[in-house]
Amino acid sequence: MLSVNALEVLITYQIRRALARKRLLILIASIFLLEVVIYLVLTRLPQTLIGPLAGYAWVIGVLAPSTALIHVLALMVGATTSAEEYEAGTADYWLTRPITRLEYFVGNLAGGLAFITLLILFYSFFAAAISSYVFGPQNGLTALPATVFSTVVSVLVFYSLGLATGELLRRSMLSTILAGMVFFGSFIAETYLTIVSTLNNDPSLLDAVRYLPTWGAVRLASTTTFNMLGAPALGSVFLRFFTSLSQTGETAMLLANIATYTAAALATAWIRLRYTDVTRRAL
């Protein structure tokens, strides 16, 4: 039985810790900067191009970070959530209080995820607010909660992977680099296979893409959003990038991909924490 008290303390702690990290703050700032730049560019486009998009401008702002930036942030949060605890020596503080290792694990996991969720909420509502202000009333905003939720689910892959590498290596920089290599490696492999598949008209390569960790993570939010929005939104040229992502995957398959990678990474992290020593702070 998990102690709600212990979980609440750890979740609050992880949020405060994340906010105290400069590297993360820079990445958060870059997400909001990306939002501003996107809308700045859109307002400079001719009315003929922007016309069909105007009612769905919020979709671009909400989905843009989910293609890469939010996953990089998630893996950084995951990698540092556990590894920095050992590096700094604060793991000793928590694990010598009356909490179980499971409570510590779940508390840290939930804390990091709560931080990312808050961030997704903030930039999503920020995007929706800017869109409404700049382009007038927005259509299909009822899909926004589902988009936010699916983005949160999609970040689980690289958040868990970061957490697992952090727990395994117990060195924050090294684990961030390793998890980052998996993300970018998968991203590059996916792009390469997709191009080769298109050029050679070989659909078997696209099947291989389905096993990559980025496949589910990058597509889930756009697939969920366009499934809810339906035909009107799909007509826009500016949303084609996102719709191309959504057309290649079925939600169930995407969720299966996300669940598999998340479960494997979390199991690895948990086994490492449960059955091995708590590493001493490097003196």
Next chain:
Amino acid sequence: MSETVVVQDLVKVYGDGGRVGPISLTVRRREVYGLVGPNGSGKTTTIRAVLGLLKPTKGRVTVLGHNPFEKPKTVNQLIGYSPEIPVFPPFYTAEQLLTITCRLKGLSRHEAKQEVGRLLDLTGLVNHAGRKIGNFSKGMVQRLSIGLSMVGDPEILVLDEPMLGVDPVGRVQIRDILRGLKKDGKTIIFSSHELYEVERLADTVGMVYMGRTVLERAVSELLIRRGGIKVVAELKKPPHPETLEILKTLRGVDEVVAEGQSVTLLMNGYDARDEVAKILANSESGLLGLKTLNPTLEEIFIKVVEDALR
């Protein structure tokens, strides 16, 4: 149960091939147990095994009958711990961290408020309660660490090098806190490589050297028996080298050191004070007085280590 913490033939083999053990110790209720040894001797490994932070490769560790690695929550409810180098989240204030620790120990809001006040007062941090820990001095962090270990009035306190890196004023404050705890009948395990501190505070001492327990004994007993007898003879004139040679040949005399008009002798296994007095009184130097000193714990430790190395 009079035994609170039992470590039996603890062996820990680390991933890099480092090995500690076998270490054994028994801490009884209301006892102040000093774990001594040089850096890297296995003190911290022992303490971390007691706290359930590491899994012994061999041997058994129990805290009031519980296995700390398997039941860390139960054990950490019974233990208050202050680490060798305390590290706390720098963005919390002392008051906030104490409150959080109270909550984790299961204290109600009202109880926590009272406990935080009591501990801030005890550790002398009342005036710094609202300051962020990141701005604390080493001594203040150490005092906060001891305060945190006392949250919820745990049955056993484990303090790893509580005086490490603390200035003389801070040491006096920490020593006073420990004395108060001893007076209150707390079971305390504390490690140190400063034997002077252990000698002043501990009831029992466990000596570890190169990853092994080399001795475990009551401090009082140890100071009387184990270390032998140290005698200082005050003379009228500096001693003749021949006299010193005669003294060295006496049964039980391990060491003879002359300095000016005094001679220090260390005896072990046999009390040769009468013979020493006779020889010196009849020598040209003449004997003014003979003073018997108990050896310090430090001297005993060096001797025990030398014996262990033979």
